[in-house]
Amino acid sequence: MEREENTGRGARQAQFVREFTFGLILLATLFLLATPWAPLSAQPSALAPAIDDAKRLPLLLRKLDRTARLLYVTAHPDDEDAALISRLVHGEGVEVALLTLTRGNGGQNEIGGELFDALAVLRSAELDAAHRFDGARQLFGSADDFGYSFSVEETFEKWGRDKAIDSIVAVIRSYQPDVILTLPPSGPGGGQHHQASAQAAIVAFDRAADGQYRPDLGAPHQTQRLFQVLWQRARGKNVCSVPVDDVDPVLGCSYAELGARSRAQHKCQGMARVHPPFPPRMAKLDWLRSYEEELRPLDHPFEDLVDQGLGDRGLGANDDAAMNRMELTRLATSARNEYRSLDPSSVMKKLIAVRAFVQTLPAGVHRETLFRRATDALIAAMGFSATARGANDFVAAGETFDVTVAARNGWQHPVSLRWTLSGAALNQEITGEWVLDPFARHAESFDVTVASGAPTTIPFAPFTATPFTLTPRPTHACQLRVVIRSGSLHLELPPTALESHRVDANFPSVRATDVNVVPDPSVRPARSVVATPHAESLPSAEVEFLISTLQPGAVDVVFRSSDASWTAEPARLTVECPGQGREVTIRTRITGAKRGSTPIELRAEARRRDSTGTTSTSGYRVIDYPHIRRTALLQQSTVRVVPFECARTKDRQLGYVAGTGDAIPVAIAALGYPLHRLSSDDLLNGDLDRFETIVLGVRAYKVRDDLIAAQPRLNEWMKRGGHLVVQYNKFEFNTQSEPPTSRYVPYPGAVVSSKRVTVEESPLSVDVPDHGLITTPNKLTAADWQGWVQERGLYFLEARGEQYQNLITVEDPWPFNPGPKTGALVTAEVGEGRWTYVGLGLFRQLPAGVPGAYRLLANLLADQAR
Numbered sequence: 134m135e136r137e138e139n140t141g142r143g144a145r146q147a148q149f150v151r152e153f154t155f156g157l158i159l160l161a162t163l164f165l166l167a168t169p170w171a172p173l174s175a176q177p178s179a180l181a182p183a184i185d186d187a188k189r190l191p192l193l194l195r196k197l198d199r200t201a202r203l204l205y206v207t208a209h210p211d212d213e214d215a216a217l218i219s220r221l222v223h224g225e226g227v228e229v230a231l232l233t234l235t236r237g238n239g240g241q242n243e244i245g246g247e248l249f250d251a252l253a254v255l256r257s258a259e260l261d262a263a264h265r266f267d268g269a270r271q272l273f274g275s276a277d278d279f280g281y282s283f284s285v286e287e288t289f290e291k292w293g294r295d296k297a298i299d300s301i302v303a304v305i306r307s308y309q310p311d312v313i314l315t316l317p318p319s320g321p322g323g324g325q326h327h328q329a330s331a332q333a334a335i336v337a338f339d340r341a342a343d344g345q346y347r348p349d350l351g352a353p354h355q356t357q358r359l360f361q362v363l364w365q366r367a368r369g370k371n372v373c374s375v376p377v378d379d380v381d382p383v384l385g386c387s388y389a390e391l392g393a394r395s396r397a398q399h400k401c402q403g404m405a406r407v408h409p410p411f412p413p414r415m416a417k418l419d420w421l422r423s424y425e426e427e428l429r430p431l432d433h434p435f436e437d438l439v440d441q442g443l444g445d446r447g448l449g450a451n452d453d454a455a456m457n458r459m460e461l462t463r464l465a466t467s468a469r470n471e472y473r474s475l476d477p478s479s480v481m482k483k484l485i486a487v488r489a490f491v492q493t494l495p496a497g498v499h500r501e502t503l504f505r506r507a508t509d510a511l512i513a514a515m516g517f518s519a520t521a522r523g524a525n526d527f528v529a530a531g532e533t534f535d536v537t538v539a540a541r542n543g544w545q546h547p548v549s550l551r552w553t554l555s556g557a558a559l560n561q562e563i564t565g566e567w568v569l570d571p572f573a574r575h576a577e578s579f580d581v582t583v584a585s586g587a588p589t590t591i592p593f594a595p596f597t598a599t600p601f602t603l604t605p606r607p608t609h610a611c612q613l614r615v616v617i618r619s620g621s622l623h624l625e626l627p628p629t630a631l632e633s634h635r636v637d638a639n640f641p642s643v644r645a646t647d648v649n650v651v652p653d654p655s656v657r658p659a660r661s662v663v664a665t666p667h668a669e670s671l672p673s674a675e676v677e678f679l680i681s682t683l684q685p686g687a688v689d690v691v692f693r694s695s696d697a698s699w700t701a702e703p704a705r706l707t708v709e710c711p712g713q714g715r716e717v718t719i720r721t722r723i724t725g726a727k728r729g730s731t732p733i734e735l736r737a738e739a740r741r742r743d744s745t746g747t748t749s750t751s752g753y754r755v756i757d758y759p760h761i762r763r764t765a766l767l768q769q770s771t772v773r774v775v776p777f778e779c780a781r782t783k784d785r786q787l788g789y790v791a792g793t794g795d796a797i798p799v800a801i802a803a804l805g806y807p808l809h810r811l812s813s814d815d816l817l818n819g820d821l822d823r824f825e826t827i828v829l830g831v832r833a834y835k836v837r838d839d840l841i842a843a844q845p846r847l848n849e850w851m852k853r854g855g856h857l858v859v860q861y862n863k864f865e866f867n868t869q870s871e872p873p874t875s876r877y878v879p880y881p882g883a884v885v886s887s888k889r890v891t892v893e894e895s896p897l898s899v900d901v902p903d904h905g906l907i908t909t910p911n912k913l914t915a916a917d918w919q920g921w922v923q924e925r926g927l928y929f930l931e932a933r934g935e936q937y938q939n940l941i942t943v944e945d946p947w948p949f950n951p952g953p954k955t956g957a958l959v960t961a962e963v964g965e966g967r968w969t970y971v972g973l974g975l976f977r978q979l980p981a982g983v984p985g986a987y988r989l990l991a992n993l994l995a996d997q998a999r
Contacts (some may be wrong), residue, residue: 152814157217184223184268184384190477190513191383192223196506197487198458198465199226200448200499201435204310204356205269207826209278210237210256211399212316214362215267216377216392217416222268224388227435228502232304233260234274234297234330239923242401243832244758246794246981250594251754251766252401253278257592258761266395274300279323280868280923281891283947287865288329290687297329299350301337308350309498312434313338313359314418321949322364331361338422359422360434369419373431379417389414399762432912439556448494457494458681461503464490468510476512478544482840484511485622492510508624521554521613526628526633526646526763527714527753528558528610529653529683530587531746534825536631538613539576548619554612554631558650581611585746590650593751593767594978610650637759646763654688654710655681656739656750656770659718660796662982663772664803665725666779666991672725674803676701676772677718678737685712687742690719696733698726699774707742723774730776732982737770738800777984780910781805784824790816790840792830795860795976797990801828804805804991816843822848826994827859831976834877835865844877851879852964856996859970861885861928872933879963882934883970888954889927890943894915897925904940906960906969906992913992917985926973931954967996 150440184192203221207213211875221227238253247255260271276292289297305313317323318331335416342892343357363369377388384391396404420428421534431437448457468483488507494500512518524535536680542548547570554563559581567575590610611631617624659677667673680688688708690702701721723735740748741844753765781804788811789798801808811819811827816839821827827847833840851857859877866885867875873884897918899907907913925943932939939955960969978986 136658147931168621177555184265188383190471190480190510191474192468193506193510193513194465194472194480196226197468197484197503197510198461199228200503201225201227201438202308202310202498203227203229203312203314203434204305204308205229205231206313206330206334207233208232208276208316208324209233209235209240209327210260211396211402211404212327213263213267214392214416215395216389216414217362217375218267218269219391219395220375220377220379220388220416223384223391224379228270228309229268230270230272230304230310231260232272232274232583233299234292234300234333235278235326237274237278237402240402241260241280241558243403243793243835244401248977250592251756254592254756255401255758255761256399257762258756259401262398262761263395266391266398272304276300278326281326281889281927283325283891283945283950285325285329285332286893287947288326289333291526294333294622297333298336298340299347301334301419302341302347303350304355305337305356305385309354311357311438313356313436314362315359315556317361317364317367318421320367322367325949331849333420335359342424343690355424357438358420358426358427358434360420363417363419364798369417371420371430373418373420373434373436374415375418375433394633398474400758400760415730421919434916448499452686460490461487466608477516480514481511481544484514496718505627511622511624512626514544515548515619517541517548517617517626518543519550519552519613519615520629521552521611521631523611523633523648525648525683526635527649527651527683528583529651529764530583531585532653532683533580533582535578536581537576538565539574539765540567540569541574542571546573546619547571548617550615550617552616553614554611555592555614556589556609556631558583558610558631558648560587583610587650589652589751589753589766590647591765594769606681606686610648611800627916639759644759644763649765651683651714651753651765651922652749652751652767653683653740654739654749655679655714655716655752656688656690656737656749657754657768658737658770658772660799661768661772662980663723663774664800664979664982664984664987665723665774665776666781666804666984666987667728667776668778668780670715672730673722673775674774674776675720675722676735676774677720678770678772679716680708680710680719680739681714681716681752682710682712682741683714686710688739689742691738692721692723693736693738693853694733695735696725696730699723699730699733700726701735725776728776729778731806732775735772735774739770773982775982775984777987778990779804779984779988781991782910784955785994786823787994788815788821788824788827790829790833790837792833792860793836794992795831796979797828797830797860797975800975800979800990801994802985804987806994807907813839816840820845821855821992822853824850824855826856826858826996828994829860829931831860832865833860835863841877842952848879848963851966851968854965856967856993858967859968860975861926861970861972863928878932878970879961879968880934883930883932883937883959885928886931886956888929888931888956889950889972890925890945890954890957891950892945893921893924894919895925895943895945897941897968899941900955901938901940904938904960905996906940906958906989910995911988911992913985913988916929917988919985920983921978921985922972922981922983923972924979926957926971929954929972930959930970931956931963932959932970934961936987969993 222229236253237256279291282288315331315334316327324401338359344353380387381509448454464487471483472480491503522537549568551566609630612628614628615626631649632645634645637644663674665672665674691705701723739749750770755765757763788809790811862885874881875884938960940958942953942955957972
């Protein structure tokens with residue numbers, strides 16, 4: 134969501150920025166002239182720290198007298214302007230919270246197979262990774278990302294309009310921002326979730342200040358201003374433009390660069406590419422709502438608020454507030470002037486004075502923020518760190534595992550500390566008391582036993598959260614709390630999660646992740662929905678479950694069907710698990726007593742043979758990528774079995790080219806066809822004529838260079854009689870030419886478009902009802918287009934050449950997506966063969982067991998149209 138570059142607002146803006154940043158830049162420049170000092174981090178990141186410790190203290194010193202608070206309301210992960218957040222947080226000391234109403238579970242995944250709930254976990258973890266760079270706090274709403282929408286009305290119908298508004302009201306009253314940023318509240322651009330989230334934020338702006346409205350959501354709070362963040366070339370009436378291309382001498386880069394690195398963490402949304410140099414640009418904000426102010430153009434969102442947001446709030450009233458502001462600024466400035474990078478502890482006395490003064494301020498969120506910053510600065514200046522590390526990423530109730538608590542004193546005075554381990558995983562607190570000499574470190578290891586009956590601490594499906602969730606993790610299994618003393622100094626460190634550190638062999642780095650409580654044994658379905666297409670025989674399907682334990686041992690598994698007329702063979706079995714969470718695949722065949730049965734459920738129940746514990750009916754799916762903290766999703770051990778009649782053509786030889794992830798191989802296996810996954814050697818040198826049909830995975834041209842190189846061979850193969858089935862691609866499929874075309878289509882004049890149809894129940898008409906892809910071996914009827922999930926399809930093909938034949942037309946009911954849409958299913962004869970583009974969302978329908986999608990797939994594979 135790139136904003137349009139703005140070349141400036143003239144002298145007023147330049148003067149404001151110069152006055153605001155001159156002192157900080159001068160001080161930070163002095164920091165850079167000295168040798169960096171880097172103590173151990175008090176809170177290790179999933180990867181190398183984005184903001185290293187040599188920079189952390191100078192950045193904290195900037196914030197000692199800043200109390201400005203900003204709430205940024207968006208619809209999905211990646212909606213935020215990370216460059217703007219980076220400037221506000223790191224450059225100006227603004228406390229920024231990002232409220233993301235959904236977790237993005239309705240989107241796509243360019244790096245793996247996670248969809249729906251698993252995708253929500255992945256995108257939440259990517260937000261967590263992004264904030265290692267931009268510094269924002271993360272909050273989540275509980276709205277469901279049901280997929281792309283062209284309608285605010287549909288969005289509010291599925292979210293619950295008042296529920297969405299009230300979640301924002303609750304956050305405003307709790308967080309107490311001075312300024313709110315949100316997305317554009319109107320217009321056709323982007324999915325209308327964005328506009329709905331903005332409209333909800335505008336209503337919440339007023340309701341949060343109304344003492345009569347929902348007092349159960351907290352005490353009323355009046356926010357001063359609300360802005361929309363303008364996208365691309367959008368224009369506003371009362372615009373302020375904030376430069377983000379300024380180079381921060383402490384960070385060593387511009388805020389735009391840091392924001393790009395933050396944004397690059399949204400890798401499953403294709404945001405992984407960061408290409409310097411970064412163009413200079415502005416973040417443009419349009420002032421929409423105010424409290425007792427006239428709307429007007431501004432140079433900064435906090436302009437003319439008292440001391441750019443320091444304000445009376447949290448500092449007292451009337452004359453007391455003014456005096457407190459002066460004193461806090463004096464003390465903070467004195468601390469900044471005292472700082473020496475070669476001797477960070479030189480600033481300790483000044484920081485102690487700042488912290489002591491902050492304690493005299495009126496209680497509230499502003500004092501809490503100032504106190505936390507002063508405390509963090511003191512800890513950084515001392516070079517003190519403390520960690521609790523577990524030997525395992527995942528632990529089970531009743532399990533005993535090794536924990537190491539370590540601490541380091543990085544300054545010239547002895548420090549006494551008391552540490553406490555507590556949390557959901559333990560039924561008692563574990564404590565210790567140490568004395569650390571100057572520049573000393575100490576560590577102790579001991580056994581910890583997880584409480585029997587300890588709750589699971591990973592997200593579970595369906596993955597929604599309360600409006601007050603601050604992190605993607607629902608709770609910590611265990612936390613370390615540390616209190617340190619040195620002379621009269623008494624500090625309580627922020628609690629840190631018990632972590633597990635491991636070396637990633639594929640990516641040379643030490644990875645940190647929270648220790649989580651998981652079910653043991655773990656039993657989960659390989660697929661939560663299993664389709665049973667059948668023709669003349671009884672419905673039957675092989676169902677796979679994945680079993681694992683943390684310690685080696687035998688597990689007894691029993692399969693139970695919700696319909697007694699269905700039988701599982703075997704009905705029970707025993708599996709030897711190797712331990713360490715390594716999953717073993719088990720299979721049973723479920724068979725119905727008659728054709729045309731309704732869906733049933735099959736549940737697996739697992740119990741360790743050497744255990745007197747309860748039977749497990751759930752398991753966990755690990756979600757692990759190098760850029761996020763390793764996590765998992767809790768899943769129930771229940772499979773929905775969907776039987777339906779579906780004919781197939783026998784003895785087809787099929788090839789498959791993997792893309793960015795879809796369920797085509799599983800669906801082809803369910804149809805009873807053998808499948809050959811094509812390697813680079815197969816594509817470039819192998820005998821393609823042995824295949825009658827080759828299917829390309831979703832966005833295969835984006836990730837398979839060998840496919841691009843093999844395109845001429847595929848063209849010749851089609852001419853000899855092959856059928857190439859191309860699932861949807863995005864704009865990398867197109868060539869920049871006039872007129873537009875693609876290198877990967879058999880005839881000129883065809884490109885991928887942005888056309889899509891988001892309503893899964895939308896009317897669909899078959900343009901060529903007698904075409905073989907519609908009739909053979911399954912005659913598709915209106916029933917086959919019912920029961921679809923989330924959407925009809927996306928990135929339809931725009932084909933102008935007469936050789937292309939459009940087979941279906943589909944239409945959304947929304948004014949922002951008007952008119953019938955072609956390009957969802959397009960085919961063309963190529964010599965003796967065929968080329969077919971499928972914009973219909975098979976990658977969603979097949980995992981959901983939609984019968985019509987399977988019957989269409991069977992027709993595509995049969996290829997009787999020639």
